Amino acid sequence: MTKNNNNKLKIGIYELTGCAGDALLILDCEKELVDIFQAADIQSFLMAKSDNIDGELDIALVEGSVSTEKEKKEILDIRKRAKTVVAIGICACFGGIQAAFLDEKEWEANFKEVYGNIKMKHTKPVQSKPIDEYIKVDYYLPGCPIDKEQFLSTLNRILRGNPPELYRFSVCVECKWNENDCLLNKDIPCLGPITRAGCGSICINHNLPCVGCWGPVEEANIASEFQLLREKGFDHDFIKKKMANFSGTGMADFFGKLKGEKG
Amino acid sequence: MNGENKQLTISNPFLPEPARIVRTYYLTEDVKFFQVRVVDMDKALSFKYCPGQFAMISVVGAGEAPFSISSTPSRPGLLEFCIRKVGGVTNALFRMKENDLIGIRGPYGNGFPVERMRDKDILIVVGGLGTAPLRSVLLYCLDNRDQFRRVSLLHGAKRPSEMIFREEFFALKEREDLECHLAVDGDDTGTWTENIGVVTTLFPKLKEIDPSSTYALVCGPPVMYKFVIKEFVKLNIPKDQILMTLERRMKCGVGKCGHCAIDYIYTCLDGPVFTYWDVIHMRELI
Amino acid sequence: MRIIKLKKDNLFPFLEIISEEADLWAPVKKGDKHAFTIIDDLSKIELETTRTIIPPKKIFTPPTFSMFSISDKGYKEDFSHITKKILFGIHPCDIHGLLTLDSFFKQAYLDPYYLEARKNTLILGLSCWPDEYCFAKSTHTHVIEEGFDLFFTDLKDFFLVWIGSSQGDDLIRLKPELFDEGLKDQDIQTYINWQAERDNAYKWNIKFIALPDLMELKYRDPLWEKLGDACLACGSCSNVCPTCNCYNIMDKQFLGGKDGKIIRHWDACTLEEYSEVAGGENFRKKRSDRLKLWYTHKLQAYISKYGKPSCVGCGRCIATCPVDINVRTVGQALLGEKPDAFWARFNKEVTK
Numbered sequence: 090m091t092k093n094n095n096n097k098l099k100i101g102i103y104e105l106t107g108c109a110g111d112a113l114l115i116l117d118c119e120k121e122l123v124d125i126f127q128a129a130d131i132q133s134f135l136m137a138k139s140d141n142i143d144g145e146l147d148i149a150l151v152e153g154s155v156s157t158e159k160e161k162k163e164i165l166d167i168r169k170r171a172k173t174v175v176a177i178g179i180c181a182c183f184g185g186i187q188a189a190f191l192d193e194k195e196w197e198a199n200f201k202e203v204y205g206n207i208k209m210k211h212t213k214p215v216q217s218k219p220i221d222e223y224i225k226v227d228y229y230l231p232g233c234p235i236d237k238e239q240f241l242s243t244l245n246r247i248l249r250g251n252p253p254e255l256y257r258f259s260v261c262v263e264c265k266w267n268e269n270d271c272l273l274n275k276d277i278p279c280l281g282p283i284t285r286a287g288c289g290s291i292c293i294n295h296n297l298p299c300v301g302c303w304g305p306v307e308e309a310n311i312a313s314e315f316q317l318l319r320e321k322g323f324d325h326d327f328i329k330k331k332m333a334n335f336s337g338t339g340m341a342d343f344f345g346k347l348k349g350e351k352g
Numbered sequence: 353m354n355g356e357n358k359q360l361t362i363s364n365p366f367l368p369e370p371a372r373i374v375r376t377y378y379l380t381e382d383v384k385f386f387q388v389r390v391v392d393m394d395k396a397l398s399f400k401y402c403p404g405q406f407a408m409i410s411v412v413g414a415g416e417a418p419f420s421i422s423s424t425p426s427r428p429g430l431l432e433f434c435i436r437k438v439g440g441v442t443n444a445l446f447r448m449k450e451n452d453l454i455g456i457r458g459p460y461g462n463g464f465p466v467e468r469m470r471d472k473d474i475l476i477v478v479g480g481l482g483t484a485p486l487r488s489v490l491l492y493c494l495d496n497r498d499q500f501r502r503v504s505l506l507h508g509a510k511r512p513s514e515m516i517f518r519e520e521f522f523a524l525k526e527r528e529d530l531e532c533h534l535a536v537d538g539d540d541t542g543t544w545t546e547n548i549g550v551v552t553t554l555f556p557k558l559k560e561i562d563p564s565s566t567y568a569l570v571c572g573p574p575v576m577y578k579f580v581i582k583e584f585v586k587l588n589i590p591k592d593q594i595l596m597t598l599e600r601r602m603k604c605g606v607g608k609c610g611h612c613a614i615d616y617i618y619t620c621l622d623g624p625v626f627t628y629w630d631v632i633h634m635r636e637l638i
Numbered sequence: 639m640r641i642i643k644l645k646k647d648n649l650f651p652f653l654e655i656i657s658e659e660a661d662l663w664a665p666v667k668k669g670d671k672h673a674f675t676i677i678d679d680l681s682k683i684e685l686e687t688t689r690t691i692i693p694p695k696k697i698f699t700p701p702t703f704s705m706f707s708i709s710d711k712g713y714k715e716d717f718s719h720i721t722k723k724i725l726f727g728i729h730p731c732d733i734h735g736l737l738t739l740d741s742f743f744k745q746a747y748l749d750p751y752y753l754e755a756r757k758n759t760l761i762l763g764l765s766c767w768p769d770e771y772c773f774a775k776s777t778h779t780h781v782i783e784e785g786f787d788l789f790f791t792d793l794k795d796f797f798l799v800w801i802g803s804s805q806g807d808d809l810i811r812l813k814p815e816l817f818d819e820g821l822k823d824q825d826i827q828t829y830i831n832w833q834a835e836r837d838n839a840y841k842w843n844i845k846f847i848a849l850p851d852l853m854e855l856k857y858r859d860p861l862w863e864k865l866g867d868a869c870l871a872c873g874s875c876s877n878v879c880p881t882c883n884c885y886n887i888m889d890k891q892f893l894g895g896k897d898g899k900i901i902r903h904w905d906a907c908t909l910e911e912y913s914e915v916a917g918g919e920n921f922r923k924k925r926s927d928r929l930k931l932w933y934t935h936k937l938q939a940y941i942s943k944y945g946k947p948s949c950v951g952c953g954r955c956i957a958t959c960p961v962d963i964n965v966r967t968v969g970q971a972l973l974g975e976k977p978d979a980f981w982a983r984f985n986k987e988v989t990k
C-alpha cells in the first residue's frame with residue numbers, strides 16, 4: 090500500500106443513504122478515535138471534519154446503501170480512488186431496510202404510496218441497493234449499527250494488511266454461547282438461524298427474537314426457516330415481510346422461486 | 353486463588369516458539385521459500401522431526417497455519433518451508449523479510465515411516481506444492497544413501513516457471529544414485545529440454561521395479577492422487593506401501609480443535625501420512 | 639467408596655461453608671430452563687432440575703476465552719479465566735460427559751487450559767430424575783462410579799453422599815458434624831427402592847448397540863439428504879452437547895499498541911466454514927455430509943475407539959434442535975422406524 094509522507098495509510102469514510110449510525114459509532118469510539126487518527130491519515134470524514142480531500146485513498150469505509158443517481162456516481166468514484174473498499178453496516182453490505190422491497194414494481198408502487206406522484210428535483214431516486222451491486226467490495230463489516238469492538242479490530246487488521254476475521258456463522262451460535270433458551274422452540278419467530286453473527290445475540294439476550302439486522306449468513310437455509318415458521322402458524326406474507334426487512338435484495342431470490350409452496 | 357499469576361504445571365503445546373527468518377526468496381510466482389531458525393539454540397537443536405511431519409507457523413495478528421517441513425532432519429538446526437500465498441497468514445508471511453520473527457511449534461503429525469522404508473526401493477511422485485513434504489524425504493534418503501536401495505523421483509509441474517526447486521532438481525538429475533524424471537504439462541518458454549505431459553506419462557520411463565520391496569510416495573494437488581495411485585497399483589505395489597499426505601483444515605495440530613477429524617481419525621495426529629489401505633477403508637479420506 | 643448421610647436441612651449450611659473455599663457454581667432458573675451460574679444467594683439453587691441449557695463443559699472450556707495476550711514482543715499465556723470453583727448439582731450424564739472430554743483433551747498432548755480448569759474445580763454430583771427427553775439408561779450413563787469428589791443422592795428426607803476423592807473428604811471435614819456416619823438398614827432399603835423406581839422412570843430408550851453398524855450400512859441412505867435439507871446449520875446441537883469439544887481460533891488486535899488476544903471459541907462441525915481449507919475447497923460442503931460426521935461422532939466413532947458411545951443421553955439435542963434433528967429421531971430413522979419429525983414433513987417444493 091502506498092503511504093503518504095507521514096507514512097500513514099490514507100482513509101476516507103463516506104456515508105450514503107442510511108441513518109449514519111455507523112459513522113456515529115465511529116465518532117463514539119472517543120478514546121480509540123485518537124488512535125485511529127494516529128494510525129491513519131483520515132482524508133475524508135464529513136461528519137467529523139470539514140477539510141476533506143477527495144484524492145487517492147488506501148482504504149475507503151463506506152456506510153449506507155446506494156439510493157440516488159448521485160450516490161451511484163459517488164460510489165463509482167470512490168472505487169476508482171480507493172485501493173481497498175470496506176462496506177460497513179447492514180445498508181452498505183446488504184441494502185438494509187431501504188432495500189426491503191423485493192422487486193422494481195413493488196418498489197415503484199411503494200414509492201408512489203409514500204410520496205405520491207412528486208418529481209424529485211435534485212437527483213433521481215433509484216431502488217436502494219447494497220454497494221456491491223455497483224462496485225467490487227473488498228471486505229464487509231455488517232451490523233446495524235456495527236459493533237464497536239469488531240470495528241476496531243477489523244480496522245486494525247486492515248491497517249496492518251491482514252484481512253478481517255469475522256464470524257461466518259449464524260446468530261444461533263452466539264445465542265447458545267450466551268445460554269439462551271431457543272425462542273423458535275417456544276414458537277416465537279426468530280430469524281437467528283439465517284442471520285450473520287457478530288451482534289452477540291443481543292436481542293435474544295433480552296428475550297426478543299432476532300429480526301435479522303446483521304444481514305443473511307452465508308449459508309442461510311431460508312427454505313427450512315420459512316417452512317418451520319409456516320408450520321408454527323405464521324402466514325406467508327408475515328414471514329416474507331419479516332425476512333425482507335433487513336436482508337434486502339438477497340431474500341428476493343428465494344421468494345421469487347417460491348412458487349410451489351403448498352399451504 | 354488469583355488466576356493471573358498461577359504457576360502452570362504442564363507445558364503449553366499451543367505456545368509458539370519465536371523463530372527468525374534466515375532466508376526467504378520466491379520459488380515461483382506465488383510460492384516462497386523460507387529458511388527459519390528457532391531463536392533459542394537449545395530448542396532449535398532439540399526440534400527433532402521426521403520427514404512428512406508439519407509445523408504450525410504463526411504471525412502475530414494474522415494467525416496460525418500448518419506447513420510441511422521441507423528440510424531434512426539429517427541437516428539439523430535450520431527448518432525450511434515452501435509456502436503458497438492464499439490467504440491471511442500466508443500473505444502476512446510473504447510480507448516478512450529476512451531477520452523478522454515468526455512463531456513456530458511442532459513438529460506434528462506421524463510423518464513417513466522411514467524405519468520401515470529402510471533397505472527398500474523408494475519411488476517418489478510429486479506435483480506442484482506436494483514437493484514441500486516430499487523434498488524432506490528425498491533429501492533424507494540421499495543424505496543416508498546407504499540405508500536405502502534404489503531411489504527414484506518423478507516430478508511434474510504445470511509450466512517450467514511453476515516447478516518448485518527447479519534448479520535443485522536439475523542438479524539432482526546429475527546424480528548417479530538417483531533416477532530422476534521431470535515433466536511439465538506445457539512449455540511456454542520453448543527452452544524446456546525434459547518431458548512434456550502430465551506426471552503419469554513419466555511412469556513408462558521408470559526402470560523395472562521390484563514391487564514387493566518398493567515404497568511409493570505421492571503428494572500433490574488432489575486431482576493427481578487418483579491417477580498416480582492407479583499407476584502404483586498397476587505396478588503391483590502393495591496397498592500398505594503406497595503412502596500419501598493429505599490436507600485438512602487444521603487449527604491446533606495437536607488433536608484438540610477437531611477440525612481435521614475424519615470419522616475418529618485426527619489427521620493432525622494419525623496423519624497427514626496415510627497408506628492407500630487406510631484410504632480404501634475410511635470414508636471421506638479422498 | 640465411603641458413603642455417609644446428610645440430612646436435607648444440613649445441605650445449605652454445608653454449601654455455605656464450602657462456598658468460602660472457592661466460587662460455588664450450581665444450577666439456577668433461567669427463563670423456563672436452567673443454567674449453571676456462580677451462586678451468591680443459596681436460595682436460588684435449584685435441586686430439582688433436569689438438564690441445563692448448555693452443559694457444564696462451559697466451566698472448563700468457556701464458549702470464548704483468551705489463550706494468549708499478544709503484543710509485538712510475542713505471546714503471553716492467559717489463564718485469567720481459571721479460578722478455583724466448586725461445581726454443585728452436576729448429574730451423572732454430565733459427569734460422564736466430562737470424562738469423555740477428558741479423553742479428547744488428553745489424547746497425545748495435554749490441553750493446559752482445559753486441564754487447569756479441571757484441576758481447579760471440585761465436582762459435587764447430584765442425582766436426578768428423568769424427564770421425557772432423558773435416555774441416559776440407554777447409554778448406561780445414568781449411574782456414575784468415578785469422576786466426582788462428592789456425589790449426593792437425593793432420597794427426599796436425606797442425601798446419601800459418596801466420597802469420591804480425598805479433596806471431597808476434605809470438604810466433609812470442614813464440618814463433619816453435619817453428616818451421619820452410620821447408615822441404618824432402612825436407609826439402605828430406601829436407596830434400593832429409589833434406584834428401582836428411577837430405573838423405571840426412563841420414558842424411552844434406544845438400542846445403541848445396533849447404531850454403529852447402521853451408521854456404516856446407511857451411510858449413503860437418502861435419509862441424510864433429507865436431514866441436510868432441513869438442517870439450519872445453526873450449530874446448536876454441538877454447542878449444547880456435553881461431549882462436543884471442537885473450537886476455532888481468532889487473533890484479535892486493537893488499535894493504539896494495546897495488547898491483542900488469541901481467542902478460542904466453540905466451533906461446530908455442522909457449520910459451513912468448519913472443514914473449509916485454503917482456496918475455498920470444502921471437504922464437507924453439503925450439510926448432509928456434516929451431519930454424517932456429527933452422528934458418526936456420537937453414535938459410532940467413539941465406540942470403536944473407547945468402547946462406549948460419546949452420546950451420554952442427556953437429551954439436550956432433543957430439547958434444542960429447532961428442526962428435530964437429534965439423537966432420538968436420527969437413531970429411530972437408522973433403526974428403520976418412521977419418526978414424525980420436522981424433516982420427515984419437510985416440503986420438498988420449498989427448496990426448489
Ligand SMILES: Cc1cc2nc3c(=O)[nH]c(=O)nc-3n(C[C@H](O)[C@H](O)[C@H](O)COP(=O)(O)OP(=O)(O)OC[C@H]3O[C@@H](n4cnc5c(N)ncnc54)[C@H](O)[C@@H]3O)c2cc1C
Nearest residue numbers: 417418419420434435436439440441442484600916917918
Ligand atoms: C498438514 C498440512 C501441511 C501443509 N503444508 C503446506 C505447505 O508446505 N505449503 C503451503 O503453502 N501450504 C501448506 N498447507 C496448506 C496451508 O496450511 C494453507 O494454505 C494455509 O492454512 C492457508 O492459511 P491462510 O491463513 O493464508 O489462508 P486463509 O486466510 O485461511 O484462507 C485461505 C482461503 O480460505 C478462504 N477463507 C478462509 N477463511 C476465510 C474467512 N474468514 N473469510 C473469507 N474467506 C476465508 C478464502 O477463500 C481464502 O482464500 C498444508 C496444510 C496441511 C493441513
Ligand code: SF4
Nearest residue numbers: 261264271272279281
Ligand atoms: S433464539 Fe433465535 S438465535 Fe437463539 S438459538 Fe433460537 S433461533 Fe437461534
Ligand code: SF4
Nearest residue numbers: 869870872873875959
Ligand atoms: S442439526 Fe439442528 S441444531 Fe444441529 S445445526 Fe442442524 S438445525 Fe442446528
Ligand code: SF4
Nearest residue numbers: 879949950952953955
Ligand atoms: S448427542 Fe444429544 S443426547 Fe447425546 S450427549 Fe449430545 S446433546 Fe446429549
Ligand code: SF4
Nearest residue numbers: 882883884907932935
Ligand atoms: S460432533 Fe462435530 S462438533 Fe462435536 S466433537 Fe465431533 S466434530 Fe466436533
Ligand code: FES
Nearest residue numbers: 605608609610620
Ligand atoms: S488440527 Fe486440531 S484436532 Fe487436528
